[in-house]
Amino acid sequence: MKTYTIVKNIALLLVTSTAVVSLLAGCGGTEGQRLMQEGASPAYAQGFDDGCSSGKKAAGDMFSQFHKNVQEFQHNSDYRQGWNDGHEECRSEGISSMQQQELVIEEERAIDEHKRTEQMNNRDMIQDAMPDLNQQQIDNLNRLGH
DSSP states (O other): OOHHHHHHHHHHHHHHHHHHHHHHHTTTTOHHHHHHHHTHHHHHHHHHHHHHHHHHHTTTTTOOOOOOHHHHHHHHHHHHHHHHHHHHHHHHHHHHHHHHHHHHHHHHHHHHHHHHHHHHHHHHHHHHOOOOOOOOHHHHHHHHHO
């Protein structure tokens, strides 16, 4: 359980660090600004940024906000396409990141369970080999072995 708590804290730190880095990276310009430098229309770029923020929120990012200019979305195909592209890209990235973090935590749980089972098996082997030992003596033998 101790390892699980440590891994959970590391995962939380990773999520928080990623959010801080994302916020700081935003200070240097948005993905939409980069897209405009590559030739995208301002409407597409704004739609992409709004959709990306919304996609991150949909994936569970507590630091992102849902943004959609409904008027532009309904009447401007560039904004609509940018919003849809940004939403899908950032939602997928967010889900993938969360899944990776869940896998790390699950792996640590499995390791902890394996260690616990191994300790129980060692205790059982000692009890089988030396049935006259009490629990304190078995614990002392286990401590000597680790």
